Amino acid sequence: MTTKTGIIGGGVSGLRCADVLLQQGFQVTILEARDRLGGRMHQDTLPNGHIVDMGPNWIHGTDNNPILDLAKMTKTATHSWADEADALYDDQGKRVSNASELSGTFWGIIMEAFKFSEHHGATIDPSRSLWDFFLEKASLMSKNDEEKRKANMLLQIAEMWGAFIGTPISRQSLKFFWLEECIDGENLFCAGTYQNILAVITKHAKEQAIIHLNTKVNRIETENGQPILHTTNGGSFEFDEVVVTAPLGWLKKNKSVFNPELPSRLTEAIDAIGYGNLEKVYVTFPRAFWQGPSDEPNKEPPAGFIQWLHPAYSKPPASKDWNQEAVDLATLPGASAHPTLLFYIFGDQGSLIAKKWNDLHTESQRTTWLADYFQPYISKLPHYDAASKDCIPSYCLATSWTTDDLAGNGSYSNFPVGLKEGDKDIEIMREGLPDRNLWFAGEHTAPFVALGTVTGAYWSGEMVAQRIARKYGKECEVLDSQNVGGSSTGHDGGKDVNVRGFADDGLKTA
Known part of the structure; x- marks a missing residue:
């Protein structure tokens, strides 16, 4: 009998999950609340x-990144x-002549903070922020009027970190700043847009999966080990396995749709990670x-x-x-x-x-x-x-x-001040509830080197599909549907020198 798998959400993680499961012979149904596939990739x-x-x-990191492979394949x-130099204007609108110097100092402190978090995370007070780290470094610079001016501008530049995580720098956890690591190599702007990449990621789902657009799930039940999904239009669907790829922000606001309710530790994890x-x-x-x-x-x-x-x-x-x-x-x-x-x-x-x-x-x-x-x-x-x-x-x-x-009334997961078990929270969400045949995928459950990125969403869908396949005794040697390489698992290894939002050469991205 063909195993029936339901995927809630037709974004990158859901589409990649569908692709791998289809390769393994599963029947796949995607329930998407929008009138299109792609999620925020639009x-x-x-x-x-x-x-x-x-x-x-952006494409975050170039080393063994399947999204870059797709970019190359689709030209x-x-x-x-x-x-190229950045243009920096001060508070009076005058272009700053020492922008490169200030930028270099800023990225030097960012890398210092990253290494500090990586090596001392266990002992850093959860209440300390990346902003606190910058304040400490700036205070050491302020020895005369000129240095005070530079320190003040450095702090103003530091506030730009909010454009990398979608929230002010004062909310960025120093303790878990190391979770901002990303794949090694350059960060590249997708100059040709993600349009053709999305078309390739979507192709097999459109051809082989059952897709219900304009279908919003408002109840996720498990009866006698079988997941049942209820929708706002009165429909219901029974599956052997269900993968929830809704954004983290949606999960935060909709924990009550699960029956039985989610375990307390999973609920804590969903609440703890920022959005x-x-x-x-x-x-x-x-x-x-x-x-x-x-x-x-x-x-x-x-x-x-x-x-x-x-x-x-x-x-x-x-x-x-x-x-x-x-x-x-x-x-x-x-x-x-x-x-x-x-x-x-x-x-x-x-x-x-x-x-x-x-x-x-x-x-x-x-x-x-x-x-x-x-x-x-x-x-x-x-x-x-x-x-x-x-x-x-x-x-x-x-x-x-x-x-x-x-979209969960926002975009992009992040790691806020006060977070006490950020890495464990990610792992708890990533583990899901296999005993209830209920799994989670998305950029918030990605390998640590790709959290909050398109690559992370892609990998998370792939990883869940592989776990489901193995549960049913299938040897899940993923055949990349885009013919651009093999499986992309096992990315929680050693730390890289790149951080989500910037490369080690100081190139800024968002």
Whole structure:
């Protein structure tokens, strides 16, 4: 008899899980609450014809990374800004001349904090944050006025860490900072977007699985060892095994859907790991005016990243305490380049913009509001002219994961201050409830070297599928459905020199 497996959620982890189970001869049914597959891996199109990612933008690490293999197979362009200087503006909007020095100091402290957490995590007070670590280091620098100025700017740069984890740096656990490790090698921007990669990950599920879109699960029961899923439209499904790939934020808000209720230790783990609210805003222009007149060579060095620190010139509803960071998509290679700035926002600012995006209902209203919101920062860029149409955004596009119940009202797992058993919490969620034929997958259950990443979601789905296959006596030699390599398990080994959100050469990503 064919084993029936139900997968809740059609994101990357659910799709990869389905793929491996289908290879092993299981009957697979995917229940997806959205009207599409992919979860947060989703694209939209700007009026200029360029496709942009509304979810992940990055491939974290290049060594033995199956997502990079898929990028190469689909000829998806990637890019690194490792050799380009960042543009850094101080609180008065003046470009800082020693940006490279400050950036080097910042990343040096980040790596020091990572090693400190790795070696002393067992004795670090759970209440200590990464921000506390920076405060201590900055205090040692403040010996004269010039050093105090540098220390103050260093702390402002440190606040940008929130764009890597979706929550303020003061919430980043120092004790479990080592869990931010990631696959070794470069972090690459997915210049060609994840569109073609998603198509490959989705292919076998579309061809062979039973897929129910617009189907929201609101009750997960186990009767006599058999999982039964109930949906909001009144339907119910019985399976031999069920894999829950809903986001961590959704699990936090929906623990009551499980009957019997989840074991207390699993509930504690779900509650303990943090969940961020990283949002993205694409601001596109008629042309990249900051690169200078179109008929003259650009005199400014290209800057992949642009940062505005504690902008005293900002205007409500923005705050002068909210740093801004944007990636210059005009510096992407070849056909991937377009005159757009991609802003990464988080915390209170992320919630504000996500809510406003939801409250406004027309493209014109949204573009007008966001263009006005970001105008103070855009006005500090080279060659800005308020009277020029080139300097007025032609279109703005924002995410609103914070207001999305299916996304768990946020995005990306992280490791908050107060966490006492972060590694154990991940392992508890990863283990699931095999005695109830109930399993969990997602970026929050990934191998430690890929937590919070697309690769982590992919691997987590693969790992659960392998465990289910072995339970039924199948030799699970995973044949990679994309013909780009073999199995990708066993990644909880030694620590790498890379950290989620940045590479050891100082390249920043989000």
